[in-house]
Amino acid sequence: MKKIVVSAALLAVAGLAMAEPSCSVPKEKWMPEASFKKMVEEKGYAIKKFKVNKGQCYEVYGKKDGKNVEHWFNPETGAQVTR
Amino acid sequence: MSRLARPVASATLMEERRPVWDRFVRLFHWTVVTCVVLNYFVLEEGEWPHEWTGYFAAAFVAARIVWGFIGSKHARFSDFFPTPSRVRQHMQAMRSRQAEHHWGHNPLGALMMLLLMALVLSLGLTGWMQGTDTFFGEDWLQNLHKYLADALVISAGLHAAAAIVMGRLERTRLIKAMITGVKERY
Numbered sequence: 001m002k003k004i005v006v007s008a009a010l011l012a013v014a015g016l017a018m019a020e021p022s023c024s025v026p027k028e029k030w031m032p033e034a035s036f037k038k039m040v041e042e043k044g045y046a047i048k049k050f051k052v053n054k055g056q057c058y059e060v061y062g063k064k065d066g067k068n069v070e071h072w073f074n075p076e077t078g079a080q081v082t083r
Numbered sequence: 084m085s086r087l088a089r090p091v092a093s094a095t096l097m098e099e100r101r102p103v104w105d106r107f108v109r110l111f112h113w114t115v116v117t118c119v120v121l122n123y124f125v126l127e128e129g130e131w132p133h134e135w136t137g138y139f140a141a142a143f144v145a146a147r148i149v150w151g152f153i154g155s156k157h158a159r160f161s162d163f164f165p166t167p168s169r170v171r172q173h174m175q176a177m178r179s180r181q182a183e184h185h186w187g188h189n190p191l192g193a194l195m196m197l198l199l200m201a202l203v204l205s206l207g208l209t210g211w212m213q214g215t216d217t218f219f220g221e222d223w224l225q226n227l228h229k230y231l232a233d234a235l236v237i238s239a240g241l242h243a244a245a246a247i248v249m250g251r252l253e254r255t256r257l258i259k260a261m262i263t264g265v266k267e268r269y
Contacts, residue, residue: 049220061220
């Protein structure tokens with residue numbers, strides 16, 4: 001019984017630890033994908049992959065300053081968000 | 084006289100404790116447990132502590148494989164490698180309720196060891212690949228890494244459950260043995 005409780009607690013913590021950032025912006029306010037990509041590229045990213053993550057943030061895999069980075073952005077403002 | 088002789092005789096015939104797991108095997112076991120718990124439950128995926136914890140665990144598995152050839156008696160693959168005939172014999176014995184006793188790993192336990200070690204290594208590999216330019220951000224690889232991690236945690240749970248159940252059935256303190264190194268039968 002104790003073990004079950006401990007594992008349940010661990011799983012709960014896991015849910016928190018692994019959570020990606022979420023952005024609560026209604027879809028109609030999202031900037032178009034094309035202009036978002038353009039904005040991000042102007043910030044110095046070479047985009048490899050663009051996604052919308054589970055938390056409804058824009059997500060970019062790409063290179064910045066020679067490094068592979070995975071960053072999330074507010075889909076309305078394009079500001080970077082962290083987890 | 085004869086009443087005294089019997090228990091003495093059975094005690095000497097039936098060995099009750101034997102040092103089985105050497106220090107490196109125990110250090111390896113608990114190090115990997117710690118790394119797996121940290122990486123699955125605590126550390127943020129995609130960040131350097133997660134990555135290095137994974138590499139650390141994979142390096143320990145690599146060292147364990149070497150130890151499987153040069154280590155102490157029960158640490159060696161030759162002692163426990165689950166050949167088909169060993170597995171068959173073990174299953175038959177279990178079915179006839181005359182469980183064989185193994186001081187080291189039993190053949191099914193040994194299969195689990197190999198699976199767990201293979202999973203840790205493949206997690207290290209798929210984790211490393213995700214940081215390469217070629218595979219960075221690839222969904223299929225991220226998913227594969229996740230499925231492997233789930234499989235590892237489920238297998239580790241089965242392994243722990245089997246240790247508890249088999250310890251009771253065989254009346255052997257299996258979990259304590261992985262701490263002290265000594266298997267005690269009771």
